[in-house]
Amino acid sequence: MPPVNRIADYAEDMKAWRRWMHQHPELQFECHETAAFVVARLKEFGITEIHEGIAQSGVVAIIEGQGDGPTIGLRADMDALPMQEATGLDYASTVEGKMHACGHDGHTTMLLGAARYLAETRNFKGRVALIFQPAxxxxxxxxxMVEEGIMExxxxxxxxxxxxNPGVPFGEFVTTPGPIMAAVDTFHIHIDGVGGHGAYPHETKDPVVATLGICNAIQTIVSRNHKSLDDLVVSVTQIHTGSADNVIPDTAYINGTVRTFDPTVQDMVERRLTEIVAGQAASYGVAARLTYERGYPATVNDARKTAFAADVARQxxxxxxxxxxxxxxxxxxxFSYMLEKRSGAYLFLGQGTDAGLHNPNYNFNDEVAPIGASFFAKLVETAQPL
Structure with missing residues (x-):
């Protein structure tokens, strides 16, 4: 079946909501204006149980169905990115250096569309928790939000x-059971040498040469230290050092990202980075220190819930x-943190446009919003039928 007819009727309203949010992007936890907009719409829909200020600007709203049953959570993210929009659209960002370049304005719109329908019809048992998340x-x-206890x-x-997902044809759903997105870690390496004149390198302890040695050695983690069938990415993304062509600097800095699915692989990367930094620093006679920061864990779908969500998507x-x-x-x-706490599933919805995510020319396709909203609504009605 196509999108729910009643939700299709909301298409112009949803477009207006999304474009207002697109014009007013906010970063990380400072999504207060967006949250206020969301709360105003929820109240218009007749939803009375609304909890604000979770994780600073997050919102959780509850819709009561007909009869006893469990509570199903639906999540949308609200925050934008610190980048300048280049679309030239008449509803482009009005905030310098901030842009909805990942479609979170669209995600919030889809959940609002589902909320309006579910509040009107209440054709389900139990409750729905609408989770509007910052940052x-x-x-x-x-x-x-999980630490602040929303699940309990x-x-x-x-x-x-x-x-x-702009890389998937319009209206198509993609998911997978088990791990679907990677854990992300960040490493920082600070190198302290002894600078001097570029003409007299023998009087220095050159951090530039040490930096090159460390970066080259880091490449062996993927090629020589892990099983080739295990997914792993280790990327050096920043190197900062030096100020002039005839000056050997005192210091250098290396930054990068690590992507894994298996905690044992994650542990191996941190151990090897520690060994490489220490060994290379000793070989070049410099001091170096590694800071390894573990970030979001892997996003792991529950196999049974993923199969269920895929069946709903087929509807x-x-x-x-x-x-x-x-x-x-x-x-x-x-979203990995929520899936660590409760079983569920994460899906991609194709929007069939050209510019990719985190691109200054990206724009959410408003035509896909009723499809996403219909998925959320049917998920609830199918999971908790009257």
Whole structure:
């Protein structure tokens, strides 16, 4: 079946909501204006149980169904990215240096559309917890909401989320049982040498040469220290040092990211980085210190809940437009914290546009919003039928 007819009727309203949020992007935990907009819409829908200020600007709203039953959680992220929009759209960001370049404005819109329908019809048992989350793009807002007790406080038994994907054809769903997105760690390496004149390198302890040695050695972690069938990415993403062509600097800095699915692989990478930094520093006669920060854990779908969510998606998109063995991605997602606490599933929804996520020309496809909202609504009605 296509999107729910009643939700399709909301299409123009949903477009207006999404474009307002697109014009007013907010970062990390400072999603106060977005949260206020969300709360205003929820009140318009007749939803009376609304809890604000969770994880600073997060919102959880409860819709009561007809009769006793469990509480199903539906999550949307609200925050934008610190980047300048280049779309030139008439509803482009009005805030310098901030942009909804990952479609969180669209995710929030889809959950609002589902909320309006569920509040109107209440064609389900139990309750729905609508989770509007800040700080997905750094800050781990999902983890903070979990730490503040939303699963226990609202008796949430399972939880689901959608993310748009410009790389997937319009209206198609992709998911996979088990790990779907990677854990993300960050490493920082600070190197202290002795600088001097570029013409007299023998009088220095050159941190530039040590930096090159460390970066080259880091590449052996993937090629020589892990099983080739295990997914692993170790990327050096920043090197900062030096100020002039005839000056050997005192210091250098290396930064990078690690993506894994298996905690034992994660442990191995941290151990090898520690050994490489210490060994290379000793060989070049410099001092070096490693800071290794563990970030979002891997996003792991429950196999049974994933199969259920895929069946619901087929009700909306048709059998041929749902891939429930889509494999895993090396990107990361803080919905992982919610899936650590409760079983559930994370799915991608294709929007069939050109510019990718985190691109200054990205724009959420408003035509996909009723599809996502219909998925959320049907998920509840199917999971908790009258």
């Amino acid at each position: 997905e793009e750094g800050g781990g807002g999902a983890g903070v 406080r609202f008796d949430i038994s399972e939880v689901y989320a959608l993310h748009n 909306i998109a048709g059998d041929t437009a749902v891939n429930d063995e889509g494999g895993r991605e090396m990107g990361a997602e803080d």
